[in-house]
Amino acid sequence: MSEPAGAQIGRIVALVAELSRRAARGERDATVERVENILIEHIQDASFRVEGALTGLPLSRFHFMKVFKKATGRSPRQYLIDLRMRAAMNLLKTTDMPVQEVARQSGFDDPFYFSRIFSRRTGVSPAAYKVRSAS
Numbered sequence: 001m002s003e004p005a006g007a008q009i010g011r012i013v014a015l016v017a018e019l020s021r022r023a024a025r026g027e028r029d030a031t032v033e034r035v036e037n038i039l040i041e042h043i044q045d046a047s048f049r050v051e052g053a054l055t056g057l058p059l060s061r062f063h064f065m066k067v068f069k070k071a072t073g074r075s076p077r078q079y080l081i082d083l084r085m086r087a088a089m090n091l092l093k094t095t096d097m098p099v100q101e102v103a104r105q106s107g108f109d110d111p112f113y114f115s116r117i118f119s120r121r122t123g124v125s126p127a128a129y130k131v132r133s134a135s
Contacts, residue, residue: 039083044105044107050077084108087106091106092129103126
């Protein structure tokens with residue numbers, strides 16, 4: 001089953017932004033990059049838990065969390081939420097999907113949780129962001 005074009009665009013936008021930031025910092029840790037790619041692959045999977053990306057790492061979980069945060073500035077969980085929020089913002093700007101569908105396509109299984117997180121991050125509700133982006 002192929003994913004919708006809007007979701008693909010959101011994933012690509014998020015990936016390019018992250019790769020650009022990492023390249024600008026000159027940081028290329030292979031383990032961090034592996035986990036980043038796993039998180040990007042699961043951006044739409046609301047049932048995905050970050051712990052799944054940490055299975056089989058060559059570092060202890062505590063040490064990896066420290067290395068990941070140093071490389072990205074965020075914990076893996078926060079990183080995944082940030083990726084999903086960027087994808088959602090992109091979908092709200094570029095599609096006519098209802099907010100509930102944007103939430104689902106961005107990996108949030110609860111549209112109310114999505115709206116709450118979105119509002120905290122942007123200062124406006126997803127619906128208001130969509131209207132503002134359309135003008």
